[in-house]
Structure formats: C-alpha cells, structure tokens
Amino acid sequence: MSVSYSKIVSQVPAMTPFVGPETLERRRGAPFRLRMGANESAFGISPKARAAMAAELDRVSWYCDPEHYELRARLAAELGVAMDNLVVGEGIDGLLGVIVRAVTDPGDTIVTSAGAYPTFNYHVTGYGGRLEFVPYRADCHNDLPALLKAARRSGAKLLYLANPDNPSGTFLGRAAIEAALDDLPEGCLFVLDEAYAEFAPPGALAPLDGADPRLIRLRTFSKAHGMAGLRLGYGIAAEALIATFQKIRLHFGVGRLSQVAALASLDDPDFAAGVVRRVAEGRRDTEALARNHDLAFIPSLTNFVAIDLESAENSLRMVELLEARGVFVRRPGVAPLDRYVRVSVGTPEHRAEFAQVFEDALGALRNG
Amino acid sequence: MSVSYSKIVSQVPAMTPFVGPETLERRRGAPFRLRMGANESAFGISPKARAAMAAELDRVSWYCDPEHYELRARLAAELGVAMDNLVVGEGIDGLLGVIVRAVTDPGDTIVTSAGAYPTFNYHVTGYGGRLEFVPYRADCHNDLPALLKAARRSGAKLLYLANPDNPSGTFLGRAAIEAALDDLPEGCLFVLDEAYAEFAPPGALAPLDGADPRLIRLRTFSKAHGMAGLRLGYGIAAEALIATFQKIRLHFGVGRLSQVAALASLDDPDFAAGVVRRVAEGRRDTEALARNHDLAFIPSLTNFVAIDLESAENSLRMVELLEARGVFVRRPGVAPLDRYVRVSVGTPEHRAEFAQVFEDALGALRNG
Numbered sequence: 184m185s186v187s188y189s190k191i192v193s194q195v196p197a198m199t200p201f202v203g204p205e206t207l208e209r210r211r212g213a214p215f216r217l218r219m220g221a222n223e224s225a226f227g228i229s230p231k232a233r234a235a236m237a238a239e240l241d242r243v244s245w246y247c248d249p250e251h252y253e254l255r256a257r258l259a260a261e262l263g264v265a266m267d268n269l270v271v272g273e274g275i276d277g278l279l280g281v282i283v284r285a286v287t288d289p290g291d292t293i294v295t296s297a298g299a300y301p302t303f304n305y306h307v308t309g310y311g312g313r314l315e316f317v318p319y320r321a322d323c324h325n326d327l328p329a330l331l332k333a334a335r336r337s338g339a340k341l342l343y344l345a346n347p348d349n350p351s352g353t354f355l356g357r358a359a360i361e362a363a364l365d366d367l368p369e370g371c372l373f374v375l376d377e378a379y380a381e382f383a384p385p386g387a388l389a390p391l392d393g394a395d396p397r398l399i400r401l402r403t404f405s406k407a408h409g410m411a412g413l414r415l416g417y418g419i420a421a422e423a424l425i426a427t428f429q430k431i432r433l434h435f436g437v438g439r440l441s442q443v444a445a446l447a448s449l450d451d452p453d454f455a456a457g458v459v460r461r462v463a464e465g466r467r468d469t470e471a472l473a474r475n476h477d478l479a480f481i482p483s484l485t486n487f488v489a490i491d492l493e494s495a496e497n498s499l500r501m502v503e504l505l506e507a508r509g510v511f512v513r514r515p516g517v518a519p520l521d522r523y524v525r526v527s528v529g530t531p532e533h534r535a536e537f538a539q540v541f542e543d544a545l546g547a548l549r550n551g
Numbered sequence: 552m553s554v555s556y557s558k559i560v561s562q563v564p565a566m567t568p569f570v571g572p573e574t575l576e577r578r579r580g581a582p583f584r585l586r587m588g589a590n591e592s593a594f595g596i597s598p599k600a601r602a603a604m605a606a607e608l609d610r611v612s613w614y615c616d617p618e619h620y621e622l623r624a625r626l627a628a629e630l631g632v633a634m635d636n637l638v639v640g641e642g643i644d645g646l647l648g649v650i651v652r653a654v655t656d657p658g659d660t661i662v663t664s665a666g667a668y669p670t671f672n673y674h675v676t677g678y679g680g681r682l683e684f685v686p687y688r689a690d691c692h693n694d695l696p697a698l699l700k701a702a703r704r705s706g707a708k709l710l711y712l713a714n715p716d717n718p719s720g721t722f723l724g725r726a727a728i729e730a731a732l733d734d735l736p737e738g739c740l741f742v743l744d745e746a747y748a749e750f751a752p753p754g755a756l757a758p759l760d761g762a763d764p765r766l767i768r769l770r771t772f773s774k775a776h777g778m779a780g781l782r783l784g785y786g787i788a789a790e791a792l793i794a795t796f797q798k799i800r801l802h803f804g805v806g807r808l809s810q811v812a813a814l815a816s817l818d819d820p821d822f823a824a825g826v827v828r829r830v831a832e833g834r835r836d837t838e839a840l841a842r843n844h845d846l847a848f849i850p851s852l853t854n855f856v857a858i859d860l861e862s863a864e865n866s867l868r869m870v871e872l873l874e875a876r877g878v879f880v881r882r883p884g885v886a887p888l889d890r891y892v893r894v895s896v897g898t899p900e901h902r903a904e905f906a907q908v909f910e911d912a913l914g915a916l917r918n919g
Binding site for chain 2: 186187188189190191195196197199203204205209221226227233241243247248249252273287291303309340409411412413424429430431433435437441444
C-alpha cells in the first residue's frame with residue numbers, strides 16, 4: 184500500500200525554505216554567541232505586550248478568536264481601512280501561502296526577483312506555479328520595470344516585491360510603487376511585502392487604499408514589534424480578496440497569546456518607534472564598521488545591513504569564518520547580492536562584540 | 552482589474568468551519584458566563600508549562616525552530632517511534648490541511664462520517680475534493696464497515712475517523728481499528744484523529760507503528776494538556792509521508808512559546824494524567840445531571856458529554872435557551888447526533904453552575 188499523492192504535490196521537489204539557526208547550531212555542536220542572521224529584533228517586545236501575555240496565560244486553554252476581531256478592528260482604526268480589508272495569519276509566511284494558493288493553477292507564472300524571499304518561492308513551487316526570476320539591478324534595487332515587463336510577457340498571476348527589501352535593504356519610494364500599479368498587467372496581483380514598513384521614513388510608503396483591487400500589502404509584528412516567535416502577520420487588500428482568503432485560510436492558525444500581544448503592542452506606539460530609532464543607530468554602527476575596514480555596504484531601510492565582501496567567494500567564506508567564531512549571519516544566494524553578508528542590527532553590546540569577531544574573521548579572510 | 556483566482560479556489564463556496572464563541576458573544580452583546588461548547592480544558596496548563604513560557608518571553612523575538620527538533624525528539628522517545636515519523640503543525644487543524652493538500656486532486660473523493668469534524672470538511676472542499684458522507688450508526692458510533700465500503704466503492708484518497716470521536720464521544724477499540732486497516736482499499740490513507748487519545752483507557756488504542764504506511768495518527772496538546780490557544784498538534788506516520796509534508800507544510804507556523812510549553816508539559820506527566828482523572832469525574836457529574844432529569848447521554852471517552860434532548864428541535868431550542876442564560880454549548884448538526892447537546896466538562900464550580908442553568912433551561916423547554 185502506498186499513498187497516492189496529488190498531481191501537484193507528487194511533482195514538488197524536496198525543499199526547505201530556510202535552514203534555521205537551531206539546525207546550524209546542532210550541526211556545529213554548539214550554540215551561537217550572536218544570532219544576527221534572521222533579522223530578528225534585538226530590542227525585545229513592549230513591556231505592555233509582555234504583561235498582556237503573562238496575564239493571558241490564564242486563558243491559554245481557550246482557542247483564539249478565529250476572526251481576530253479585536254485585532255482587525257484595532258488595525259482598521261489605526262490604518263484607516265475597513266475591517267473587511269484585513270486578514271490575519273501565521274506571519275507573512277502563512278499569508279503568502281494563502282495568496283499563492285488563491286490564484287495559482289498548475290503551470291501558472293509568478294514573477295519575483297532572483298534572490299528575493301525563499302519562502303514565497305517555496306509556496307509557489309508547492310502549489311505547482313512556475314517561477315520567473317528577474318535579476319536585481321547592479322545597485323541591488325529590485326528592477327521594478329523589468330519585473331512588470333516579465334509579468335506582462337508571461338501573463339503572471341502574481342508579482343512579488345518586498346519593500347523595503349529583504350535581503351538587500353533597499354527601498355523604492357511611493358512614486359515608483361504607484362507607477363508600477365498603474366502599469367500592472369490585467370489579471371496580475373501585486374504582492375507587496377512590507378515586513379519592514381515601520382523602518383521606512385514617514386510618508387515614503389504609498390498610502391493605503393482598501394478599495395484598490397490591484398494589490399495586497401503584507402505587514403508583520405515580527406520586526407519592529409519584536410514578535411517573530413509569535414507568528415502574526417496581516418494583509419491589507421480589497422474586500423473581495425479578503426473574502427476569498429476567508430474560505431481557504433486556516434481559521435485557528437494564530438495563537439491566543441499572539442493576538443493579545445499584538446494588541447498590547449499597538450497600545451504602546453512609543454515602543455515600536457523606539458525600536459525603529461535604535462535600529463537606525465545600529466545601522467550607522469554597522470555601516471561605520473564596514474567603512475573602517477574599507478568595505479562598501481548597501482544603504483538600508485530595514486533592521487539589517489548588507490556588507491559588501493567584494494566577491495561571492497569572499498562572502499561565502501566570511502559566513503563560514505563568522506560561524507566558526509560563533510556568529511550566525513546570512514549570505515544572499517544570487518548575484519548581485521551574493522557578494523554581501525547580511526547582518527541584523529544587534530544591541531550596542533551585540534554590535535561591539537560583532538565588531539571584534541568581524542575584524543578577526545576579516546583578518547583571516549584577507550590573510551587566507 | 553480583477554484578481555484571477557485558481558480554478559479550484561474560484562469554485563470553493565463561501566464557508567466558515569466554526570463560528571467561535573467570541574463571535575456569538577459579539578452577536579448577543581455580552582460575554583458567556585460558562586464556555587462549555589468548544590471542548591477546551593477547564594483545568595488549565597501544567598505549572599511547568601506556564602513557567603517555561605514565562606521564561607521564554609525573553610526570547611519571543613526569535614523565530615521558532617522550523618524543524619521542531621527538540622519536541623520531535625522528545626515525542627519520538629515518548630512514543631517509541633522515530634523523529635522522522637513525526638510532523639508538528641498548527642494544531643490538528645493545520646495538519647489536516649496539509650494532509651488533504653498532499654493527496655487531493657480536484658474531484659477526488661474523501662470519506663468521512665456525516666456530522667464529523669467540520670474543519671476537515673472545510674479543507675477537503677477548499678482543495679477541490681468531493682466529500683462522501685457515511686451516517687453515524689443509531690448508537691452514535693462511527694460506522695467503520697460502512698466507511699470502508701464507501702472508500703472502496705468511491706476510490707477514496709482519505710478516510711477520516713476521529714477516535715475517541717468528536718462530537719459523539721464514542722470510541723472504537725483497538726481490534727476494530729486494526730481490522731479496518733487490514734480492510735483499507737489500496738491508495739486510501741486512513742486519517743485517524745486522536746485528539747482525545749489521552750482520555751482513552753490504557754491499552755485501548757492500537758499500538759503505534761512508525762513503519763505502517765496505511766495511516767496517519769493525529770494528536771494534540773489542546774485537550775489533556777490544556778493548550779488549545781497555543782495551536783500545537785502533531786502527526787505520526789511513515790517516513791515517506793512525513794517527508795512529503797516537509798515539502799509543503801508551513802515551516803514557521805508554530806510559535807516559540809507553544810513548542811516550549813509542549814516540551815515542559817511532557818516533563819510533567821502527572822499533570823495531564825490528573826486532567827484525565829478530573830475529566831472522568833466531571834463526566835460522571837454531567838451524566839448524573841442528565842439522569843436526574845430523565846435524559847439519556849452518550850457514554851464518552853473524551854472531555855465532553857452529549858446529552859440526549861430527544862429530538863433535533865429540542866436540542867436546537869436547548870442551545871438557544873442555554874445561550875440566553877449565558878452558557879455556550881454546541882449541538883451537532885446532523886442526525887442521529889442532532890438531538891444531542893454537547894457539553895464540555897468544566898471544573899466542579901462550572902458543573903454546579905451549569906447544573907442550575909441547565910435545570911432552568913430544561914424547565915423552560917419542557918414548559919415551552
């Protein structure tokens with residue numbers, strides 16, 4: 184007796200979107216001293232969120248509200264959209280799966296930048312879609328005109344863009360996004376992953392419009408709110424799209440503590456604003472570190488900085504040298520980003536420790 | 552511009568697997584005084600789990616281990632299977648979605664009992680499957696021979712059975728399950744939902760066999776461990792099936808606190824055993840309540856008891872009467888179960904309060 188898999192799933196290759204730091208630690212047989220490879224916040228969570236979760240431990244035997252009513256009501260008020268423009272899911276990762284599933288027939292084309300978010304690609308492949316990749320520009324920005332051209336030519340169902348971008352840290356301003364929306368081919372949904380929205384300058388993002396059927400914008404509590412381990416993201420889109428998710432999403436996927444924590448963090452706007460400020464300081468430290476060693480970096484509007492190691496060989500080696508010294512960072516896998524090492528912003532103490540380890544590893548690389 | 556949905560999703564009807572108690576509370580404009588409709592544990596979580604989560608709040612800015620390595624290692628040791636026989640997901644709900652997705656081509660038949668778990672049906676419909684329903688027997692047991700016959704006749708990809716069963720509370724012993732496996736048609740995977748496994752008598756469940764390719768068994772931390780709000784379930788199946796889930800599951804779906812709490816609860820076996828004991832006491836109270844009012848009930852091996860209101864009209868009315876008195880219970884929607892009201896086991900205090908409200912509501916029903 185053998186299981187009879189679906190046509191799509193039987194053709195999906197074995198794949199893992201990310202090898203987590205815990206797996207790397209098991210392989211190397213020791214924990215990392217610095218965890219700066221997953222763009223997790225180094226600044227924790229709001230004390231209000233912490234207190235709210237501690238209090239909610241008394242009710243953790245209860246299921247969560249599958250409508251996420253209070254959180255959506257609060258976000259709607261905060262963002263100036265309707266509750267029916269909002270869907271909550273298990274992080275942006277979970278929502279990307281639902282979006283891909285909603286539109287993808289086997290063989291459909293989905294367009295994204297080469298070297299962009301692996302988990303998006305994982306979902307596309309998992310639902311039988313065909314990925315079409317557009318290279319980043321030489322300056323490590325997403326090439327939006329080329330992405331649009333590819334989408335038009337291929338009849339793409341989705342066009343994915345992270346903005347501010349991961350893993351580069353680059354940003355495309357409001358005018359570029361609005362022009363792209365006007366140029367979007369019929370039948371193609373624009374997936375705008377704004378995980379790092381809070382780190383963009385005020386006014387730099389295109390304004391939200393709940394009635395716009397051309398795009399879905401994705402936000403998360405993982406970055407500025409420091410809640411990566413709580414798995415909570417949300418999407419903002421037109422009512423008809425949200426209603427479609429309602430009939431296929433996992434209704435009880437987000438935990439009770441996560442919802443309570445997100446609400447409490449929204450009640451403490453100074454906290455997230457403080458994280459954004461502290462992250463900007465941290466980026467300046469990391470940039471200075473690069474400069475001090477005559478290395479370039481990509482100006483970033485996120486909680487990480489990509490440092491230019493001048494070749495793919497160097498960056499690969501640098502990740503190994505850092506790992507050997509107990510530091511977890513990541514290296515984007517595709518040119519032109521593959522000559523960089525992506526370093527998440529740590530606390531001042533993390534940064535001081537990282538600077539020492541980095542200098543030591545760089546010495547080994549240069550004397551290598 | 553309109554979004555172009557996939558063929559499957561565009562044909563999925565609008566549906567909601569469960570209307571949660573929070574929604575009912577919003578509709579009635581007041582919170583429930585007793586929440587006894589979702590089979591949530593009334594006995595909380597292990598103090599060890601609580602302490603572990605409180606300590607882990609310091610690391611909630613970190614993503615979880617997407618391999619759930621420690622938890623799978625621990626469960627493997629506990630259950631006598633290999634780690635590669637285990638998959639962890641966002642509750643049994645999340646895992647059911649992955650299972651259905653793994654095998655279902657549009658139009659494929661999936662067999663389940665009429666009136667069994669709505670969320671399973673939701674996933675089947677959402678992936679374009681065709682549900683074939685087999686009625687419960689008159690004694691409210693799943694009709695396993697009829698389920699097998701339907702699976703064979705229809706060439707079903709999956710046969711779903713909850714055992715101990717929800718919403719009836721009935722149980723099929725080891726011999727019945729083993730006979731069914733031997734009779735399972737080729738190409739049909741047996742989905743054995745054992746959410747209430749801990750409440751079955753020792754030795755009553757079929758032994759676990761990680762090499763058996765005919766079935767997947769699903770367990771949860773939501774019931775005996777009291778962690779419904781943490782969304783953590785697991786599946787036990789042959790390695791090839793688990794490897795298939797690995798290429799389509801949501802890798803970062805389960806939160807960090809959930810994993811830590813589950814591990815800590817496994818370190819406190821007396822806690823879950825105590826819950827099982829206290830639930831058995833509670834069932835006896837609820838049974839006595841039914842008897843005192845000359846009502847029958849279904850003997851249950853779960854954390855709830857279905858009380859016989861003698862007609863579908865009566866049970867529907869009883870749910871309304873209880874809701875009007877601030878008590879949330881559920882009524883199964885399909886005959887022969889639709890004449891019952893399903894009451895989750897509460898604490899002794901809950902039970903005393905429930906007995907009063909029930910008596911009052913029953914008086915209104917009988918004098919109605």
